[in-house]
Amino acid sequence: xxxxxxxGDDRVVEEIYDALDAGAPERAYAAARIALTxxxxxxxxxxxxxxxxxxLDQPEDxxxxxxxxxxxxxxxxxxxxxHAQALFAACAFGRARAEAERAVxxxxxxxxxxxxxxxxxxxxxxxxxxxxxxxxxxxxxxxxLTMPTRMTRDAFEEAVARAAAILPREFRDRLDEVGVVVExxxxxxxxxxxxxxxxxxxLGLFVGTALPExxxxxxxVEPPPRILLFQRNLERIASDRxxxxxxxxxxxxxxxxxxxxxxxxxxxxxxLD
Numbered sequence: 001x002x003x004x005x006x007x008g009d010d011r012v013v014e015e016i017y018d019a020l021d022a023g024a025p026e027r028a029y030a031a032a033r034i035a036l037t038x039x040x041x042x043x044x045x046x047x048x049x050x051x052x053x054x055x056l057d058q059p060e061d062x063x064x065x066x067x068x069x070x071x072x073x074x075x076x077x078x079x080x081x082x083h084a085q086a087l088f089a090a091c092a093f094g095r096a097r098a099e100a101e102r103a104v105x106x107x108x109x110x111x112x113x114x115x116x117x118x119x120x121x122x123x124x125x126x127x128x129x130x131x132x133x134x135x136x137x138x139x140x141x142x143x144x145l146t147m148p149t150r151m152t153r154d155a156f157e158e159a160v161a162r163a164a165a166i167l168p169r170e171f172r173d174r175l176d177e178v179g180v181v182v183e184x185x186x187x188x189x190x191x192x193x194x195x196x197x198x199x200x201x202x203l204g205l206f207v208g209t210a211l212p213e214x215x216x217x218x219x220x221v222e223p224p225p226r227i228l229l230f231q232r233n234l235e236r237i238a239s240d241r242x243x244x245x246x247x248x249x250x251x252x253x254x255x256x257x258x259x260x261x262x263x264x265x266x267x268x269x270x271x272l273d
Contacts, residue, residue: 009035016048025055043072047079050086059089060196070099077107084116091188091197093120111141122232123185123200148235149244156231156248157182163249171256174211178259179226180252186230203237204229204251206258213261227255 012035019028029052036045050065066083073079080103087096097120103113118133131148138147151159160182164175186205191198198205208225229251238244257266 009038013044013048016052020048020051020055025052028052029056041072043069043076043079046072047082051082054082054086054089057199059086062086063090063092075106077103077110077113080106081110081112081116084113088116088119088200091191091200093123093188093200096120109140111137111145114140115145125184146239148232149238149240150235151231151241151244153182153231159245159248160229160252162245163252166249167253167256171253171260174260175256177211177225178256179224180229181226182229182231184230185232186228190228201233201236202230203233203247204255206255208259210261211259225259227252227259
């Protein structure tokens with residue numbers, strides 16, 4: 001990554017990095033914004049602001065900040081790889097792939113560029129190519145990026161059945177009311193139904209009307225409720241088969257809780273946040 005400009009405040013940049021490393025993106029972003037008033041053309045500050053915004057789940061704003069960093073320093077592979085990550089998170093998949101490929105063209109060792117490219121290839125159904133990129137990204141940055149844990153579709157669905165069998169009784173008794181569907185990745189149409197768009201890396205999704213809101217009259221006209229489980233996203237976060245099975249069970253439990261009317265902020269009581 002490019003060094004801070006001579007006019008930049010090295011100490012402030014270090015403090016922003018420290019805040020990001022400490023999991024305090026709000027503090028990092030606030031510091032970056034203040035620093036940018038003094039050094040509006042410092043690409044590192046735009047990069048750090050964009051990184052903080054991405055950590056704050058604001059991918060569109062992150063992409064804008066990171067695009068500015070790329071404009072100011074177009075030969076920095078790290079800027080481009082992070083910009084690709086933000087574009088992917090904002091569901092701009094074609095642009096994400098193009099930016100990831102530019103990052104790798106600048107630096108063949110851009111692990112993050114390769115990883116984003118792999119995620120886009122995966123969405124395109126080009127699994128063998130995606131896995132080659134995942135494997136190379138993992139080789140380049142084994143402490144941060146791991147190879148997804150793969151299962152066949154049959155094995156994955158068997159794992160879903162095992163997960164259903166160990167649900168708490170009050171959840172298990174309701175599972176027959178909800179269809180459980182395994183998808184490769186979240187369909188773009190579903191992601192873009194919301195504004196802002198849903199996270200393309202989400203693990204599962206409850207679709208339909210929650211049980212407490214359903215009425216006898218609505219039951220006949222509304223589509224049946226469904227739980228979608230996204231196999232490739234779940235595989236990507238698991239370091240081994242046992243962890244993947246735990247994540248499948250946790251995600252199924254989480255989405256079934258939504259069907260039963262639990263809000264996101266109530267998931268901590270179920271150990272599902």
